[in-house]
Amino acid sequence: MHPAVASYQRDHPRRTLLRFGPYVLLQTLGEGEFGKVKLGVHTDYGEEVAVKLIKRGNLDTELRMSKVTREINVLKDVKHPNIVRLFDVIETDKYIGIILEFANGGELFDHILAHRYLKEDAASKLFAQLISGVHYLHSKNIVHRDLKLENLLLDKGRNVIITDFGFANTFETPQDDLMTTSCGSPCYAAPELVITDGTYVGTAVDIWSCGVILYAMLSGYLPFDDDPANPDGDNINLLYKYILNTTLQFPSHISDSAQDLLLRMLVPEPTERATLREVMAHPWLAAHS
Known part of the structure; x- marks a missing residue:
């Protein structure tokens, strides 16, 4: 048996x-x-x-x-x-x-909680795997649209496994990469999902979510969730107003290089946000390029 x-x-x-x-x-x-x-x-x-x-x-x-x-x-x-x-x-x-x-290493969320936050060498390896998977999806004209810690599992070798493709969608060419359905989890969702006229670039939305995930890996908590008027981020409009009007703050243990990468990814204006290629070429990920 x-x-x-x-x-x-x-x-x-x-x-x-x-x-x-x-x-x-x-x-x-x-x-x-x-x-x-x-x-x-x-x-x-x-x-x-x-x-x-x-x-x-x-x-x-x-x-x-x-x-x-x-x-x-x-x-x-x-x-x-x-x-x-x-x-x-x-x-x-x-x-x-x-x-x-079956990814038997559990959720990445629980792995981070068990350590309070991840050291940068461990986070860099896991984040490189996430970016590799997302880059592969985008190369096949697929956007995930619901990237969050709860949808990232670990296998027995402690490698990232991306799951839950219920919100995923496809686009024909990079020029067609415009989505219309607002989806994903509010705390991981890019501002343009709420504050634009209903169309947004799906690949850019995934990059924002990856930035939120990296911030959580390195700090142990989500960015932009400390608004006293909206402590749980339940009010989506308040959350995005806060994102647009708040400078990203970092715990003192996060290196300058990691902060630089996060400041390039967590840019509210999607046209100014780092592309996936720029993320992959960033010095902070050099050890896993």
């Missing part, structure tokens, strides 16, 4: 093991918009996977169904060491199951 199955049965002796296709379903790893993500073990090969179980009953609108279809289509089209791998899609009367690589 697989060790994960034996451990689960020891912890839950009264529960019947659930099966989904060729997989035994064990503990819940997380909850998404449309259902749960469970650890699965292949009954023949013992391979551990993450099974994203989506209840068909939750896909009650065209918009919701299109998000699931888009995520599957994007994942079928990508192959990169820092992007979660899609193994299979299993459909039943009640569920759509997306069978994904």
Whole structure:
């Protein structure tokens, strides 16, 4: 018997093991918009996977169904060491199951919390992997649009794995890289998502989110979340007013080089924000270029 199955049965002796296709379903790893993500073990090969179980009953609108279809289509089209791998899609009367690589190192969010913040050599390696994955996506005309710590996992070798492509979208050419749907998590979303006429450059939005992630890696907290009038960032309009009117502050332990990179990425005006190529060429990432 697989060790994960034996451990689960020891912890839950009264529960019947659930099966989904060729997989035994064990503990819940997380909850998404449309259902749960469970650890699965292949009954023949013992391979551990993450099974994203989506209840068909939750896909009650065209918009919701299109998000699931888009995520599957994007994942079928990508192959990169820092992007979660899609193994299979299993459909039943009640569920759509997306069978994904299991990144057993947990969320990057929890890894940072456990250390309070990351030292720059560790952060530089992880950030280079994130940028490598995002650059690959953009080279395939895909923008993620919901990059945040909770959507970055670690594998057993402590490498970054980008997940959750429900908001991802494609564009035909760099000239067509204009998106219209506002999405993503407010604290990671670029100002132009709220304060423009409804169109924005998707690749630039991903770069802003990567800047927020890097700031959180190095400081242990998010930038721009210290507005006394809006402490939780719940009021999106207040949040973006604050971003536009506040100079970015840094903890004293962050190096000048890292601050310079962040000041190039977290630029409210998207046309003045660093491009991905400029980020990749920055001296702070030289060790992992």
